[in-house]
Amino acid sequence: xxxxxxxxxxxxxxxxxxxxxxxxxxxxxxxxxxxxxACDATGLVVFRxxxxxxxxxxxxxFVVFEVDGIDETAQAxxxxxxxxxxxxxxxxxxxxxxxxxxxxxxxxxxxxxDRWFSITPLVITGRRISFTGDVTxxxxxxxxxxx
Amino acid sequence: MTAADGMEVLDPSQCWALMREADVGRLAVSVANRPDIFPxxxxxxxxxxxxxxxxxxxxxxxxxxxxxAFEVDGxxxxxxxxxxxxxxxxxxxxxxxxxxxxxxxxxxxxxHAAPKHRFVRIVPEEITGRRFRxxxxxx
Numbered sequence: 001x002x003x004x005x006x007x008x009x010x011x012x013x014x015x016x017x018x019x020x021x022x023x024x025x026x027x028x029x030x031x032x033x034x035x036x037x038a039c040d041a042t043g044l045v046v047f048r049x050x051x052x053x054x055x056x057x058x059x060x061x062f063v064v065f066e067v068d069g070i071d072e073t074a075q076a077x078x079x080x081x082x083x084x085x086x087x088x089x090x091x092x093x094x095x096x097x098x099x100x101x102x103x104x105x106x107x108x109x110x111x112x113x114d115r116w117f118s119i120t121p122l123v124i125t126g127r128r129i130s131f132t133g134d135v136t137x138x139x140x141x142x143x144x145x146x147x
Numbered sequence: 148m149t150a151a152d153g154m155e156v157l158d159p160s161q162c163w164a165l166m167r168e169a170d171v172g173r174l175a176v177s178v179a180n181r182p183d184i185f186p187x188x189x190x191x192x193x194x195x196x197x198x199x200x201x202x203x204x205x206x207x208x209x210x211x212x213x214x215x216a217f218e219v220d221g222x223x224x225x226x227x228x229x230x231x232x233x234x235x236x237x238x239x240x241x242x243x244x245x246x247x248x249x250x251x252x253x254x255x256x257x258x259h260a261a262p263k264h265r266f267v268r269i270v271p272e273e274i275t276g277r278r279f280r281x282x283x284x285x286x
Contacts, residue, residue: 019220030175030177031175032175062182077171
């Protein structure tokens with residue numbers, strides 16, 4: 001059974017994660033990369049990357065940010081997407097980013113992650129898919145049934 | 148190969164081995180030149196990625212015949228090792244009967260293929276992977 005999540009529920013679930021995936025377009029083709037992130041109560045997402053990666057090209061672009069997880073007790077999978085504009089954030093001038101830094105946006109990956117980006121949400125969508133079969137087999141939870 | 152900063156670049160066989168252990172990946176597509184991401188169950192089949200989608204869905208419409216990027220990642224809490232693999236290629240519908248039959252035999256599908264389902268294969272043009280020791284687990 002597919003259940004749409006309210007925006008409030010989406011933001012609440014965004015706040016529980018620390019790894020998400022950024023989807024973006026380069027030369028007309030989709031790209032996707034995992035990032036560590038932090039978010040605030042409006043669903044604004046901040047992540048870090050390093051110069052020279054494809055991800056450092058997202059400034060000014062429309063991107064999508066996705067987080068998903070499994071509610072093991074309820075036998076359900078969920079996914080939340082934030083669609084919005086990505087902007088490079090300069091810490092010296094951006095109090096929002098500073099606040100998020102204070103909240104502990106920590107990069108798992110080695111090496112410097114000195115470029116900061118925010119994603120300002122335009123649309124936040126989420127869904128939860130209940131599963132009635134064998135809970136140890138996560139097959140069939142997501143198969144693109146979205147609309 | 149491990150760079151000085153501890154980031155290990157995985158070769159294709161290492162990438163496929165890690166992907167075979169995973170159940171869920173994230174498919175990035177371009178819809179009207181805007182990116183979207185769908186989490187999907189998938190299996191690895193002869194050096195390709197296979198998943199299914201329902202007829203008439205947004206995903207089915209967006210993905211067939213187009214370039215896609217597919218990402219799988221994992222984190223071993225005990226070892227403190229994280230990895231990520233990205234496959235880029237073209238998504239094609241699996242139509243040939245024998246091919247469909249063979250695919251339905253794969254463990255992706257615990258029941259027989261319903262006629263309303265479409266099977267999609269991503270034939271990779273590029274596969275890249277990274278693995279590293281997580282430097283901080285606390286958040």
